[in-house]
Amino acid sequence: MIGLAAGSLPDDRELATQILTLLRGPRVAAAFACGGLLALAGVLMQTLFRNPLAEPYLLGASGGAGFAALLGMAAGLAWPWVSLAAFAGSLGALALAAALGGRLLARDHTPLLLAGVMLAAGFGALISLVLSIAPAERLPGMLFFLMGDLAWADRPGLLWVALIIASLAAFTLARRLDVLQLSPLKAASLGVAVAPTRWLLFALAGACTSLVVAQAGSIGFVGLMVPHALRRLGLVSHRVLLPAAALAGGSLLVLADALARTVLDPRELPVGVLTALIGVPVMLWLLRRP
Amino acid sequence: MSLFARQLSLYTGTRRLIDALDLSLAPASVLGILGANGAGKSTLLAVLAGLAEPTHGRVELDGQPLAAWPPATRAQYLALLPQEDASGYFGSVADFVALGRFPYNEATTDVGPWLAAWELTALATRPLATLSGGERQRARLAQLAAQDAGIVLLDEPLTHLDPAHQAALLRWVRAEAERGRAMALTLHDPNWAACHCDRLLFLHGDGRWQLGTPADLLTPPSLEALYGPGTAALWQRGTPTLPV
Numbered sequence: 001m002i003g004l005a006a007g008s009l010p011d012d013r014e015l016a017t018q019i020l021t022l023l024r025g026p027r028v029a030a031a032f033a034c035g036g037l038l039a040l041a042g043v044l045m046q047t048l049f050r051n052p053l054a055e056p057y058l059l060g061a062s063g064g065a066g067f068a069a070l071l072g073m074a075a076g077l078a079w080p081w082v083s084l085a086a087f088a089g090s091l092g093a094l095a096l097a098a099a100l101g102g103r104l105l106a107r108d109h110t111p112l113l114l115a116g117v118m119l120a121a122g123f124g125a126l127i128s129l130v131l132s133i134a135p136a137e138r139l140p141g142m143l144f145f146l147m148g149d150l151a152w153a154d155r156p157g158l159l160w161v162a163l164i165i166a167s168l169a170a171f172t173l174a175r176r177l178d179v180l181q182l183s184p185l186k187a188a189s190l191g192v193a194v195a196p197t198r199w200l201l202f203a204l205a206g207a208c209t210s211l212v213v214a215q216a217g218s219i220g221f222v223g224l225m226v227p228h229a230l231r232r233l234g235l236v237s238h239r240v241l242l243p244a245a246a247l248a249g250g251s252l253l254v255l256a257d258a259l260a261r262t263v264l265d266p267r268e269l270p271v272g273v274l275t276a277l278i279g280v281p282v283m284l285w286l287l288r289r290p
Numbered sequence: 291m292s293l294f295a296r297q298l299s300l301y302t303g304t305r306r307l308i309d310a311l312d313l314s315l316a317p318a319s320v321l322g323i324l325g326a327n328g329a330g331k332s333t334l335l336a337v338l339a340g341l342a343e344p345t346h347g348r349v350e351l352d353g354q355p356l357a358a359w360p361p362a363t364r365a366q367y368l369a370l371l372p373q374e375d376a377s378g379y380f381g382s383v384a385d386f387v388a389l390g391r392f393p394y395n396e397a398t399t400d401v402g403p404w405l406a407a408w409e410l411t412a413l414a415t416r417p418l419a420t421l422s423g424g425e426r427q428r429a430r431l432a433q434l435a436a437q438d439a440g441i442v443l444l445d446e447p448l449t450h451l452d453p454a455h456q457a458a459l460l461r462w463v464r465a466e467a468e469r470g471r472a473m474a475l476t477l478h479d480p481n482w483a484a485c486h487c488d489r490l491l492f493l494h495g496d497g498r499w500q501l502g503t504p505a506d507l508l509t510p511p512s513l514e515a516l517y518g519p520g521t522a523a524l525w526q527r528g529t530p531t532l533p534v
Binding site for chain 1: 336339341361362363364365366368369370372374376377378379380381382385389390392393395437
């Protein structure tokens with residue numbers, strides 16, 4: 001409701017209704033689904049790597065998406081094609097990370113982590129290269145994409161279907177995820193098929209992340225902060241943590257997007273700026289709690 | 291239910307750790323595994339638990355190769371306490387212990403008895419990460435006990451425990467064996483091994499191994515062959531270092 005209400009509306013009742021149903025409604029829906037998907041992906045990545053600092057973009061998904069999208073924009077492609085390029089770039093980066101570092105995933109996630117972090121750094125350099133040689137008039141669009149911007153999102157229905165499927169899939173894995181927080185050897189001795197489950201987590205997190213970056217660019221902080229904050233608030237069992245993360249991630253992004261649209265009205269800010277501006281103080285406050 | 295290792299060989303790279311080991315873990319027995327650091331004790335336990343592949347040979351649970359068992363079913367019969375810590379776990383001690391019931395797919399679990407048995411009741415709601423090393427080791431043991439498997443493999447279970455809790459752990463191992471479980475543990479103190487194990491397996495780390503009773507194997511020459519010159523003084527000829 002906050003998302004729908006935020007921002008001014010014209011006095012003309014018909015025009016106001018059209019703005020709400022055709023523009024603001026879909027955007028709020030897209031924001032919620034993107035936030036939910038990112039927070040889910042964050043939970044899955046943190047469990048996969050047994051590390052609270054893991055986040056959806058750790059393995060180069062946003063770098064691959066950003067590079068491919070920027071190449072598309074520099075070449076003058078229109079939005080749906082840029083979105084497809086970002087989706088392919090993200091999946092490509094994750095596939096490359098898996099091919100380079102996934103061989104030992106049954107026991108050790110470090111090679112995958114290192115391959116992903118290296119790829120992310122490499123794509124970061126390529127993004128800088130494209131930015132430095134791209135035509136000046138295309139730079140603002142590129143920067144908004146890199147910072148994350150829900151103005152691009154034109155498929156809220158698709159995002160919601162993905163959110164529902166991903167939530168259900170993750171929820172069916174919840175008990176296994178609880179056990180995977182232990183060492184791989186211990187998890188295996190408790191009866192979890194570690195390698196297939198880890199690949200499933202990787203694929204599910206990768207699909208969620210790729211879909212979001214293809215629709216809204218690299219919105220930061222949601223996937224890192226929401227799972228971490230919920231765990232610090234005591235939601236540890238994945239049967240509770242997963243649905244809570246989807247709800248909290250979605251709500252946070254709706255709130256951030258409402259602020260992004262209104263604080264400097266009529267100018268819009270990239271929503272990624274707002275998620276970080278909200279997220280950093282909240283995280284710091286949570287870290288100070290005993 | 292028994293676990294058999296047949297003609298088991300373990301190599302790491304070109305180094306031979308164990309050659310052609312035949313071993314059975316029978317109900318109501320305690321096997322102590324001794325060897326120098328790097329001799330292959332942990333690798334052997336992982337192979338016996340079905341979580342690592344031997345270079346040659348095979349491990350059978352109830353006559354079936356371990357790989358043929360569905361993981362969750364296998365986990366109801368065969369449990370392992372690995373050496374490494376549960377450092378990635380965010381939850382409470384009670385939740386941590388409840389993970390031991392994972393193979394049984396229960397809707398709810400009352401972990402009270404296992405918490406009480408390992409003196410963890412007062413710590414039940416504490417995050418596992420805030421416990422001391424020894425308290426955490428007890429939580430890991432409580433989780434292992436909750437798994438309720440007939441064959442229990444423990445890799446250096448005495449780590450981090452104070453002497454009183456070490457003695458309590460070894461009493462528990464003996465009591466579980468008397469209730470019919472097959473227990474195997476790696477340990478370093480020959481005196482504990484003498485007091486609490488029915489059989490010992492010495493791993494020399496170069497392919498050679500010896501299997502026998504404590505009376506057979508705990509002699510100054512064989513201890514020096516296992517651990518090196520001068521180490522026979524560790525052995526106090528059956529006198530436990532603490533009352534147990």
